[in-house]
Amino acid sequence: MELAEILPEKAVIACSGIKSKRELLEVLAARAAELTGQDGDAIFEALNQREQLGSTGLGNGIAVPHGKFAGLGDVVAVFARLDHAVDFDALDDEPVDIAVMLLAPMGAGADHLKALAKVARVLRTESLVEDLRRTSDPAELHAILSRPLASTQAA
Amino acid sequence: MLDLIFPAFLIAAGLVLVSVMTSALAFRFGAPLLLVFLGIGLLAGEGGLGISYDDAESAYFIGSLALAIILFDSGFDTKLRSFRQAAAPAITLATLGVAMTAGLVGVVAHYVFGLPWLESFLLGAIVGSTDAAAVFFLLRVGGITIRDNVRSTLEVESGSNDPMAIFLTVMLLELILSQEAPGALWQDLLYGFVVQMGLGILMGIAGGYIIVAAAKRITLEGALYPIGVVSAAICLFGLVGMLGGSGFLAVFVAGLVAGNMRITGHVGLRRFLEGLTWIAQIAMFLTLGLFATPSEFLDIALPAIAVAIGLTFICRPLAIWLCLLPFGYQRNETAFISWVGLRGAVSILLGIIPLAGGLENGQQLFNAAYIIVLTSLLLQGWTIRPMARWLGLIVPARIGPVERVGLDLPGRADHELIVYRVVKDSPVLQGERLPRWARPSLVVREGRSMRYQFAGRLQEGDLVYMFIAPQYVRLLDRLFASPKKLTQDDADFFGKFSLDPAKPVSALVDAYGLRAVPEQHLDHSIADFMKQRLGGTAEVGDRVNCGSVDLVVRDIGTQGEIKEVGLAVDQMESQPHIPLFLSGGEIWNWIKKRTGSG
Numbered sequence: 001m002e003l004a005e006i007l008p009e010k011a012v013i014a015c016s017g018i019k020s021k022r023e024l025l026e027v028l029a030a031r032a033a034e035l036t037g038q039d040g041d042a043i044f045e046a047l048n049q050r051e052q053l054g055s056t057g058l059g060n061g062i063a064v065p066h067g068k069f070a071g072l073g074d075v076v077a078v079f080a081r082l083d084h085a086v087d088f089d090a091l092d093d094e095p096v097d098i099a100v101m102l103l104a105p106m107g108a109g110a111d112h113l114k115a116l117a118k119v120a121r122v123l124r125t126e127s128l129v130e131d132l133r134r135t136s137d138p139a140e141l142h143a144i145l146s147r148p149l150a151s152t153q154a155a
Numbered sequence: 156m157l158d159l160i161f162p163a164f165l166i167a168a169g170l171v172l173v174s175v176m177t178s179a180l181a182f183r184f185g186a187p188l189l190l191v192f193l194g195i196g197l198l199a200g201e202g203g204l205g206i207s208y209d210d211a212e213s214a215y216f217i218g219s220l221a222l223a224i225i226l227f228d229s230g231f232d233t234k235l236r237s238f239r240q241a242a243a244p245a246i247t248l249a250t251l252g253v254a255m256t257a258g259l260v261g262v263v264a265h266y267v268f269g270l271p272w273l274e275s276f277l278l279g280a281i282v283g284s285t286d287a288a289a290v291f292f293l294l295r296v297g298g299i300t301i302r303d304n305v306r307s308t309l310e311v312e313s314g315s316n317d318p319m320a321i322f323l324t325v326m327l328l329e330l331i332l333s334q335e336a337p338g339a340l341w342q343d344l345l346y347g348f349v350v351q352m353g354l355g356i357l358m359g360i361a362g363g364y365i366i367v368a369a370a371k372r373i374t375l376e377g378a379l380y381p382i383g384v385v386s387a388a389i390c391l392f393g394l395v396g397m398l399g400g401s402g403f404l405a406v407f408v409a410g411l412v413a414g415n416m417r418i419t420g421h422v423g424l425r426r427f428l429e430g431l432t433w434i435a436q437i438a439m440f441l442t443l444g445l446f447a448t449p450s451e452f453l454d455i456a457l458p459a460i461a462v463a464i465g466l467t468f469i470c471r472p473l474a475i476w477l478c479l480l481p482f483g484y485q486r487n488e489t490a491f492i493s494w495v496g497l498r499g500a501v502s503i504l505l506g507i508i509p510l511a512g513g514l515e516n517g518q519q520l521f522n523a524a525y526i527i528v529l530t531s532l533l534l535q536g537w538t539i540r541p542m543a544r545w546l547g548l549i550v551p552a553r554i555g556p557v558e559r560v561g562l563d564l565p566g567r568a569d570h571e572l573i574v575y576r577v578v579k580d581s582p583v584l585q586g587e588r589l590p591r592w593a594r595p596s597l598v599v600r601e602g603r604s605m606r607y608q609f610a611g612r613l614q615e616g617d618l619v620y621m622f623i624a625p626q627y628v629r630l631l632d633r634l635f636a637s638p639k640k641l642t643q644d645d646a647d648f649f650g651k652f653s654l655d656p657a658k659p660v661s662a663l664v665d666a667y668g669l670r671a672v673p674e675q676h677l678d679h680s681i682a683d684f685m686k687q688r689l690g691g692t693a694e695v696g697d698r699v700n701c702g703s704v705d706l707v708v709r710d711i712g713t714q715g716e717i718k719e720v721g722l723a724v725d726q727m728e729s730q731p732h733i734p735l736f737l738s739g740g741e742i743w744n745w746i747k748k749r750t751g752s753g
Contacts, residue, residue, distance in 0.1 A: 050666050054654035054722070058646070068668060091653050092638075106668070113667065113703050113724045120651045120724070 003122055004146040006077045006115060011035060012145065014136040016083040021096075024086055025051070025065060028101040031078045036103075043069060043103065057090025062123050066102040066116060075115045076103040081132060081141055098123070098132055166206065170199055174437045189289050189440055189499055190532045196444015208445040211510040218504040221439035222317070223392040223406050224385070228432040229287050229314040230410025231425075237307035238411065244482040245311035248492075250352075252312070252478045253319040256496075257283035259470035260462065267458045267465075268523070274516055277327040281506050281524045282466065284320035286499020287313040288436055289532065293497075293539050300550040301543055303694045305488050309495050317501050318404035322351050324505045328512050354400025356408055362391040363412025370419040380420035381427035384413065422562075436500070443503045447525050451518070459523040463530035471496040472735070480739050487546040489736040494542050498531040550696050551645045557632045561625075570622050575635040577617040582634045584615060593631060594622045626713050648696065650707045650721030656682035663701075671702030681706065682717040693717050 013031055018024050025047050026040075033040030046067035050056065057063040078101045085095035100119050104112030122145075123129060131144045174192050181188045199206050208214075260279035265272055290313040294306060301309075326347045366387045370380060388406050396402035418424065452459075472493040479489050506524035510517035543549050558576035577583060589595050597620040598610040613619065623631065654663065661677040663669065676684045685706055686692075688699045692715060699706045709719035737745075 049662075052655075053658050053662050053666060054652060054720075056652055058651055064652075068666065110703055117724045120646075124646070 003077075003118065006075050007079060007142070007145055008035075009139065009142045011077055012079045012081075012138045012142040014081045014083070014138050014141065018082055018084070018086055020086055021051075021088050022048075024063075024080065024082065024088075024096070024099060025101075028065065028078050028080055028099065031080075032076055032101060032103055035078070036072060036076055038069065038071060043067075046103070047101065055089040055091070057088040057094075057096055058120060058123065059090055059092040059094060060129070061085055061090075061094050061097050062129070063088050063090065063096040063099045064102065064116065064119055064123070065099060066104070066112075068106055068112065069103045070106045072103060072105040074105065075111060077101065077115070077119070079141065079145060081136060083136060098129065166199075170195060170441050171434075171437055174441065188292055188436075189286070190529070190536060192437055192440035193444045193503075193529070196441040197447060197449055198444075199441075200445045200447065200449070202449035206445060208442075209448070211446075211507050214442050214446045215504065215507045215511050217442045218439050218500070218507065220389070221435035222501060222504060223389060223403065224428075224435040225288060225432055225439075226314070226317065226403055227385070227388045227406040227410040228428045229291065230407040230412075231414035231428055232291075233311060233314055233411055233414065235411070235415040237303075238311055240304060241307035241311045244479055244484070245308045246315065247478045247482075248308070248312040248475065249316035250319050252474050253280075253283045253316050254323065255474035255477065256466070256470050257320070257323055259473060260466050263465040263470065264462050264523075267461050268455075268519075270516065273327060273331050274514075274520070277324065277331065277509065278462075278520050278523060280320055280323035280327055281508075281520065282498050282502045282527045283323060284316045284498075284501050285309075285313040285495070286497050286501060287317070289497040289499045289536065290495055293495075293536065301491075302488070302548050302550055302696045304484075305491055305548055309492060312492075313497075315404075315407060318352070318355060318401040318407070320501065320505060321403055322348065322401060324508055328509055328514065331514065332512060350399055351401040352404060354395060354398060355402070355404030358391065358395045358398075358400060359405035359408025360412060362387075362395075362405060363409035363416075366391075366409060367413050367416045367418045377420065377423060381424045384418070384420075384424055385428070385431065439500050439504070443500060446507070447503075447522070451522055452526055455519060455523055456526055459526035460530050462523065463527040463534075466498075466527065467494075467496070467531060467534060476736050480742075483739055486736045486738060486741075487548060489738070491543060491546050491548050493736075494535060495539060496531070497535050498528040500528075502528050547648065549648075551648050557636045559628075559632065559635065561628070571625050571628075573621050573623055573628060573631065575619045575621070575631070577613050577615055577619065577635065578637045579615055580638050581636055583613050587634055589619075589621075589634065590630075592623065592627065596620050596622060630713070648707070649709050650705065650723030652722040652724070653709065654681055654706070654720040654722050656680060656685075656717050656720045660684045667704055669702045669704065671700070681720055685717055685720065698723070 011031065013027070015024075015027055018027060026044055029044035029047060030040045032038070032043050046069050047065045050067045051065065055063075056065045080099045080101070082097040082099070085097035088096035090096060100123065102112070102115055102119060104115070128144060128147070132141060135141060135144070174195050177191050177195065178188055181191045197203065201207055257276060257279035260282060261272070261276035264270060264278045265275035268275065268278075270278070287310075290309055294301060294309065326344055330343065366384055369387070370384060373383075375383065388409055391409055392402040392406045394402075395405040472490075475493040475496070476489055479492065484492070502524050503521075506521040509520050514520070558578060560574045562572040562574075583589065595607040598605050598607050598613070599618040599620070600610065600614060600616070607619070610617075619635075621631070657680050659677065660672060660679055660681055663681060664672050664677065672684075676687075679687070685697075685699045685708065689697050689708075693708045693711055695708055695711060697708045703724075705723040707721040707723055708717055709721045710717075712718045
């Protein structure tokens with residue numbers, strides 16, 4: 001599975017003026033609601049519930065908030081690039097400026113985890129993250145994220 | 156004779172000096188020191204500088220004395236906590252494991268060398284033990300943190316397995332020399348085992364307690380304590396040996412008792428033993444290096460290397476696997492314990508016994524043992540770190556570097572004086588408060604000392620003096636550490652996400668649709684669930700599988716409670732898949748599957 005398959009151009013956003021973790025989750029949930037036609041508040045609730053279990057901040061300014069949601073056909077992703085990093089209670093206490101939200105349908109046990117592992121692996125490619133931090137244009141961000149992993153992964 | 160005194164001093168001390176100087180090289184390149192010292196001995200010997208030394212009896216005498224001191228020290232240094240943690244598997248390895256390795260190597264040697272069976276087993280026994288000095292050096296000085304249970308197992312095994320190898324060697328040699336009927340062999344072995352080990356353990360415990368009690372009662376000049384303790388230990392070694400027990404086991408056990416009972420003058424003794432052990436090791440390795448005649452090695456080099464390879468890749472792994480089967484070790488842990496089977500000085504020392512005993516093939520056995528040890532040191536000694544990394548057993552550092560010095564307080568076991576240097580960007584500089592129990596007493600700033608209360612805010616470069624109980628040092632380390640960047644290793648080892656261990660298991664199950672968790676655990680907290688699955692005690696790095704995700708212990712508190720939990724979502728990729736060393740659980744599952752379907 002490539003990231004591009006679950007991340008259409010409409011799902012990539014560059015946002016400014018976000019001041020808190022809560023606001024970031026709300027923005028992600030709202031975009032996910034637009035993409036799927038589901039209720040944004042309910043999506044936010046699902047993400048928030050997962051955060052209660054422990055922050056999804058991976059460290060190095062990256063977070064992967066995720067959750068399960070009834071009524072989806074497939075895994076849904078939203079990418080957000082923030083102009084100002086916000087505190088996310090991440091493992092290394094670094095504020096977060098790159099977030100990838102993943103929502104999975106209720107029954108999708110393994111798919112959900114595979115997508116999660118994939119996203120986390122893509123985001124540990126340092127050169128890719130550097131490129132993502134260099135631009136705030138959604139189309140460009142999408143292009144960077146759609147690059148095949150083999151050409152970006154050094155190891 | 157008198158003329159020779161000065162050249163002898165010059166040469167002997169010169170060799171020790173060269174050994175000491177070259178140790179810096181070994182530290183830098185991570186080579187086993189033993190290899191360096193042996194090399195110096197070899198270079199100075201008949202093959203090199205031409206110092207001729209071939210008196211088997213004095214070489215054995217020096218070696219035994221040195222080994223007794225080394226074993227007392229390694230017992231003294233073994234924490235009872237790690238001993239308890241790993242006692243059962245490690246002692247199985249140190250007894251049964253050594254016997255099995257010796258037997259298997261004997262089979263290989265019988266076919267490779269064409270020696271008679273008993274002599275083949277004798278060679279197996281000679282190279283049967285893992286060298287404590289080499290293992291300790293590579294695990295401690297290497298600057299890596301290996302998972303606790305693996306490390307304890309290796310330390311206790313290597314520290315306590317020499318007596319078994321010595322016992323087997325001596326017994327087999329006696330059997331060969333006495334030409335007794337093989338029927339009595341098992342009886343003799345068993346009887347000898349019970350007497351040697353039984354006496355060794357009992358007298359070791361008694362001796363340890365007597366030494367501690369005596370040190371407490373008798374008031375001496377400070378510097379005399381260590382000398383008294385060490386000579387008492389050597390007396391014990393001699394006495395137990397005279398009575399027919401294992402003196403080596405006795406000094407190891409006595410050291411274990413003395414080191415963990417907080418003997419009077421513990422700090423001084425610690426220092427003294429450290430120095431004494433170094434000199435014992437250097438003396439032993441140099442003697443053994445000088446004693447060998449490398450020119451004779453060529454004749455048997457190939458078959459000996461073949462035996463060494465058989466030992467490394469077949470005999471030890473097989474013995475370790477069978478011994479550890481009941482103890483639930485993971486595949487990669489078993490693989491690592493097999494790999495860290497470094498042979499060492501003890502094997503060479505034991506190689507002298509047949510020579511000193513006048514066995515016809517003695518020289519051949521000694522040379523073979525020597526080559527096996529060298530091969531093992533070269534092959535395994537250099538590769539321990541990459542192997543540990545490949546097997547995923549290195550625990551990534553949790554915090555950045557800390558500048559800390561600790562001093563034991565005389566007469567007090569429950570507190571230490573700890574000095575930290577305040578480093579840039581550490582949490583204390585960011586305004587984290589020192590806990591009250593830290594008892595900060597003194598701050599030294601730019602060479603001026605002041606009381607903590609009047610020092611105001613801490614500044615970079617300050618030295619802070621505190622009196623605390625040793626178990627809290629870890630907590631303070633966190634406050635004084637420079638920031639640590641999260642690395643890839645960290646995510647691989649501990650999982651990418653962190654979880655709150657106080658949350659109920661049901662929340663986790665809901666979030667990930669896990670089905671592998673039995674219903675009765677759903678109300679428990681994640682920490683309790685993990686602890687139960689881990690059999691009551693958790694240590695950093697422990698993993699609990701929950702179907703498609705793994706829970707990993709990230710941190711534990713001072714009471715052993717789980718404080719941080721990691722969540723690994725792609726557990727398959729973080730560890731290499733080793734086709735060997737099935738664990739007990741895996742074999743059980745396989746049997747169940749076969750019988751269930753068939």
